[in-house]
Amino acid sequence: MPEGHSVHRIARQFDRNYVGRAVRASSPQGRFAEGAELLDGRIAEGVRAVGKQMFLGFEGDTWLRVHLGMYGAWDFAGEIVADPTIASANGRMGQTNQRGTFLEDEPIMDAAGENSLTSIGAPRKARVHVRMSEQTTGLPEDDGEWPPPIVGQVRLRLLTDVTCADLRGPTACQVQSPDEVISTIAKLGPDPLVDDVDQGEERFTAVVRRKPTPIGLLLMDQAVVSGIGNVYRAELLYRARLDPHTPGRDVPEEVVRELWRDWVKLLAIGVETGQMMTMDDLDPDQWRAAMASRDDRHWVYRRAGLPCRTCATAILLEEMGARKLYWCPFCQR
Missing domain, CATH: 1.10.8.50 (Helicase, Ruva Protein; domain 3)
Incomplete structure (x- = not known):
């Protein structure tokens, strides 16, 4: 199950790549069609993570709540601007030890790609490619097709002009009002x-x-x-x-x-x-x-x-x- 650190990384990625932009929303799988229609065309205005849940705010006091649960993950494609709080000064993803000493210019990946910018959440056997922006380097180029083809069961696709995020396998994916968001967060530790x-x-x-x-x-x-x-x-x-x-x-x-x-x-x-x-x-x-x-x-x-x-x-x-x-x-x- 994706734990709290993953959800905070997802929220930061949305903050860097979606907030302030109009978003096209769709539900290729069809299970979130009504919710996607409510979000489609709105500008993303803010995002926050609390524990294992993420809340993405859109204009019109409309929020998307996502709980990845055991098997959920976000797959990103297109241009991705890395969060500067988790990237080194030269724009590459960096690693530091627990005392803050800089160790590597390049990310050190494990077999599951846990440190990936392209798929965050439950481990995936395959990774989508991304076209990195000028702020980041080191990941493979995509194949030029835009928007990228839909692969597998995608509950929700959020698309800007340059970035795509596909949500797969979440425990919860729902549209909430501001009061509902407050109520959800109030139940969390x-x-x-x-x-x-x-x-x-x-x-x-x-x-x-x-x-x-x-x-x-x-x-x-x-x-x-x-x-x-x-x-x-x-x-x-x-x-x-x-x-x-x-x-x-x-x-x-x-x-x-x-x-x-x-x-x-x-x-x-x-x-x-x-x-x-x-x-x-x-x-x-x-x-x-x-x-x-x-x-x-x-x-x-x-x-x-x-x-x-x-x-x-x-x-x-x-x-x-x-x-x-x-x-x-x-x-x-």
């Missing part, structure tokens, strides 16, 4: 990139500390905290050396606060790099290896049966909240 960080910490801590629910479930509850999915849950719990089954109300307050502060840090790294990097204190060679391979990027996630990187105990795999949970029974006791 704090997001470090949206809410005041200190206020978010207080909200998160207060909710967790009164709940009998296991902390491993609370971190996945979007009403408790926004944006955390299966990968970040496992990694945050390991980094805190916290047993996933511990009731929230039994987790020491300072540990709860450290969970929030660690989420603030990891989310920022994810948005910047496009990858869920959760390993600390890597040298440049280790960083490049981790950026290229998920096997070198995480402490416990997808390491069932393998030795813990710290204590060599076999990593356990169980189901919690209908999702796979990876954890170390020695380090997290």
Whole structure:
């Protein structure tokens, strides 16, 4: 499932390439035909991400709400102006380590293209090509056909004169009024990139500390905290050396606060790099290896049966909240 960092990257891409422009909307699949008709021809006026949901505002107080869910993704084609907050000064996508040291001019892709500008969300076997603008370099040219051909089941296509975004497989795709957007966001927990960080910490801590629910479930509850999915849950719990089954109300307050502060840090790294990097204190060679391979990027996630990187105990795999949970029974006791 796309986690919070991906949705924030999508929102920034829409901000750079759609806001201020008239948008042609269609539903090639037909399942969002009425909604697309309401959006068609309107100027995009703003965009925001909250947790795993994105809200794209159009003139006339009309909003598009998209929740990618387990399998959703946006595929981009045409000209893409890279977000300068996640690009290096020379216009290329850059990588930095967790202390901010610049490491690479070129993006380091993993096998799933997680750092891609062209498809953000659930992994895709095929990637659409893009024609990069003068602000960005390094990705393949398209084949010259415009607009690009429709491939597969596209729920919504948003098209400007130079950029195309195709939405596939979302859990939710709907038109909302401003009041409906406010109501939707009000049901979500704090997001470090949206809410005041200190206020978010207080909200998160207060909710967790009164709940009998296991902390491993609370971190996945979007009403408790926004944006955390299966990968970040496992990694945050390991980094805190916290047993996933511990009731929230039994987790020491300072540990709860450290969970929030660690989420603030990891989310920022994810948005910047496009990858869920959760390993600390890597040298440049280790960083490049981790950026290229998920096997070198995480402490416990997808390491069932393998030795813990710290204590060599076999990593356990169980189901919690209908999702796979990876954890170390020695380090997290």
